[in-house]
Amino acid sequence: MEHRLALIVGAGSGLSASLARLLSRHNLQVALAARNPDRLAPLCAETGAASFACEASEPEEVAGLFDAVVASLGEPDVVIYNASARARGPLVDLVPEEVARAIAVSAFGGFLVAQQAARLMLP
DSSP states (O other), rough: OOOOOOESOOOOHHHHHHHHHHHTTTOEEEEEEEHHHHHGHHHHHHHHEEEEETTTTOOHHHHHHHHHHHHHHHOOOOOOOOOOOOSSGGGGOHHHHHHHHIIIIIIIIIHHHHHHHHHHHHH
């Protein structure tokens, strides 16, 4: 069977953990990326996943993540973006800096990860 690799960016204990378990059961090697990869140790032990540190809203960190994953595990066949941040409360009470952070992680980070994944698809 050929080697297949899935990279999950924004890994944690919820949806991404369920996806990591599912993918590993289907014989994909899993790479997990999070701001604090130490928190992923139990999931890595359970699934055999490798963990990487990455702040998904920082272009240099996302590029570095892809470089590190490719260097140590190979090119990912599947890339999942699951990082998110939220600004909670009534619209009139939201702190603009918190909203900007939520957009940076939830939207801009998704763009950065998709961009790096797309670059791997080019000949």
